[in-house]
Every structure is written in C-alpha cells, then in structure tokens.
Amino acid sequence: MAKTILITGCSSGIGYDAAHGLKAAGWKVFATCRREEDCERLRSEGLTSFQLDVSDPDSIDAGFNEALARGRGRLDALYNNAAFACPGATEDIPPGALREIFETNLFGLHDLTTRAIKVMRAQGDNGEGRILQCSSVLGFVGLRWRGAYVSTKFALEGLTDVLRLEMADTGIKVVLIQPGPITSNIRVNSIPPFEKWVNWEGSARRAQYENGLLKRLYEKREPDTFELPPSEVTKVILKALEAPRPKARYKITTPTKAMSVVRRLLPDPMLDWVLRKG
Template sequence: MDTRRTLLITGCSSGIGLDAARGLRERGWRVLASCRQEADCDRLRAEGFEAPRLDYADPDSVAAGLAEVLEATGGRLDALYNNGAFACPGALEDLPREALSEIFETNLFGWHDLTRRVIPVMRAQGHGRIVNCSSVLGLVGVKWRGAYVATKFALEGLTDVLRLEMAGTGIHVALIEPGPVTSRIRANSIPHFERWIDWKRSARREEYEGLLHRLYEERAPDRFELPPSAVTAKLVHALEARRPRPRYYVTTPTYLSGTLKRLLPTRALDRVVARG
C-alpha cells in the first residue's frame, strides 16, 4: 500500500507547476501532475509522474481528471495545488466579452469546479490542503493586464471566503502570490492576444507598439525575477506546516505592492504603479 501523501497539481507543463511537481516529489509526496495537453502529460509520464489530463475550461475534463486521480489513490487526496492559468494582454477597451469569458473559464471557474469536487473527499478523510496560486496582480492592477488582473482579484476573494468557510473542518486554504517568476506565461499569452485584440484598429495603436516589443521579443529576466523554485519553497510550507499561513508573498515586488496597498491612498498607489 502506498502511504505517501498525495498531491494534485494543475498546470504542470512548465514553469511554476513543473518545478512544484519535481520539488514535492523529491520531498516524498506522491505527485499527480496534470496538464491541459495530452502531449505534455506524456512528457511528464516519461519522467515517472502520474499525469492525468485536466483542462480547467472543460468541465468533463475536470471531472474525468479528478476521477482518474482518485482511482489511482484509492479515493484519497491530501492536497490540491491550483496553478494552471493564462494571460491575455491588451487594453480593457479592446477586450471583447468573449475573451473575458474565456479567461475566467480557465483562471477561475475551472479552479472553483475542481475545488468543489475535491472538498467532499477531504471532508470525508478529515483533513486536506487547498493552495491557490494567485499573483502580485491579485493585489494591485497594472495596465494592459486587466483580464488577468480581474481573474486574480476574483480568485483572492473566492479563496478568502473559502478559508473562512473551511475553518474547523481540518481543510486548510492558502494563497501564494508570486511576482515576476521565470515561466512561459508571456509566450503562452501571444495566441490569446492575437485571437482577441485588434490592436491595429485601436485608439491606442501607438501604445501597442511598445507592448508588442515586450510581448514578442526575448529579453533578459526582469530586475526582481526569481526562479520557480522560490514559489515551490512557499508551497512546501503551505502543504507541510502545522499552521499554514493564509498568504505567501514571493518576490520583492509582491512584498512592496502588499505594503504600499495597505499604506497609500488609491491615487498615490496609482502613481507608483504607473511608474512601474
């Protein structure tokens, strides 16, 4: 009988999710590392992972992916790390309703669907950990990233309420809020930008030219950028500490943004954010 603690992680094809899967496996967890694409699942299986396919935007995939996990573990799941998400850069005035609906399906509604399905399992076993990967953009808004910001602000509220509601059940709920971390989120956002943002007809066309430079060209790491292992280190505490924290900041910009949001009036914070 496999007595290792079991952990389901979503969005494990690269970046934060992949590092978390490798790091927690090294610590003795039985990691079920899910991905949206079957090809990515196959790559992880080649590394020795159990890798169910799970696409947040597809409710049938969420149900089937979790069923596969529970069948493999004998109906037990000690922890869930919601991580998979994408961005759709662009000015909000250029963002069609369909684009906002699409990003919420993956970045929020799918997370909620999977979490709701997991809670009865954790209730029955009397314990569990639910960790949601938010962002510094769940604390402060930044221009051109409104769609992603909206999903992360919503996730922050959803997670706060879930933490309150799960008090006393043995199920601990936490948020991780990374700032700039090495990942493929910029590159992965390009197809969404190209699909939804008609920048050539935008009133902000000249401003988009600067955005396109940052979006398409490879560049050096951001000033405060950290590797995904920095997030994994906080995840370890959220999963293994007797009393996990409600929130875990990662990177200097997150600590700074959290502090300034508490201390500054809105207009002063706007000026700071506008300066970058």
C-alpha cells in the same frame, strides 16, 4: 502511503517545478496538463501525469476521478496552478475574451476545489486536507495592459478568502500563494489569446501597443528585475503544505512583498502614480 496532491498546469514553469520538487520531497504527485503530449513528456521524466483541462468540465471530471483512483480514494492536497493571460488595454478586451479567461483561471479552478472539498470532508474526524490557490501580486494590485488577468486573480483572492473563513470549522486549510515575477512561459503563452481577441491595429491606443506591449510580447528579453526561478515557489508550497498552521497568504519575490506594504500605506492617487510607473 505517501500523501497525495493534484496539481494543474504542470507543462512548464511553476507547476512543472512544483511537480518535480514535491515528488522529490516524498509526495505522491498527480501532475496534470491540458495536452496529452505534455503528459507524455512528464511521464518520461518519472512523474504520474494525465490530462486535465480546467476549461473543459468533462476533462475536469475525468482527471479528478483519475486522481482519486490512483490515490485509492484519498486526496491530501490540491494546488490550483493552471492559468493564462490575455494582455491588452482593458477597453480592447471583448466580453468573449473575459469569458474564456475566467473559465480557466476561476471557474475550472472552483469546480476542482469543490470536488476536492467533498473528498477531504470524509478524511479524518473533522475533514482533512490542503487547498492551495496560485494567485499573484496582480491579485491585489493592478497594472496596465493586464486587466483580464488581474480581474481573474482579484476574483480568486475574494473567493479564496471567503472559502478560508467557511472552512475554519473543518480540518481543511485554504491558502493563497502570491508569486511576483517568476521565470515561466506565461508571456509566450499569452500571445495566442492576444492575437485571437485583441484588435490592436484598430485600437485608439495603437501607438502605445507598437511602442510598448508588442515589444514586450514578441521580443526576446532579459529576465525582469527581481525575477526568481520557479523553485522559489516550490519551497513556499512545501511550507504551506507541511506547516501545522499555514498562513493565509504566502508572498513570493520582492515586488510582491513591497506592493503589499505600498497598497496598505498609500492613498489611491499616489498608488496609481506608482503603478503607472510599473
């Protein structure tokens, strides 16, 4: 029987490419999406797809049980990919916006992770499985206008580091995937949360919104410098899944690798100067 993997957030971008790439590599992929219409589209493309909304505990329960049923009670890997952004100056992000983004980017992810661990502990003499968490370069450095998203990824990195230490006495391997600029719909998908939560017109930074963030959000633009296609992430995911001793972190794209070095070497005032230019 082919190894099974449950992936969240497969409607586009990294999750979509990973679902197709892992299926082509011989994995039995459960490609989940928040909306049924996206699942229908993926099924028409030959993928096994069903709903799983990581912000909804009932949907998590139903989706996870569906994966177990289709995998005959076995789950070899979980890739927590689903996430969204709510851009805006940190002073303009209300508490409700943080609660909403943490529900998807951390709490739902943690719910799935703990469910997967229970299943994986029963596999093999000492437990067996892989848990991959999709973090970001923004999981270890912050950039302006991204405070809500950055806070969830920083939290994810800390939670995952501790989980990796705790799982060291089992056969369950825990890995962080750290992409940088990857072609995806995250910018477009961040517009509804921005419009819902951020009162930019009443902000002390209104002029900065008009001259910067609004243009980046709403205007069609060329790819970012060093931006890579999601297939580059899929290659790394396969390495993390199939390596006998996977790394704790896999950094993808030049900016992620460069920022990792800069973060270690520069004192905070110099690092802040670099990041303000970013």
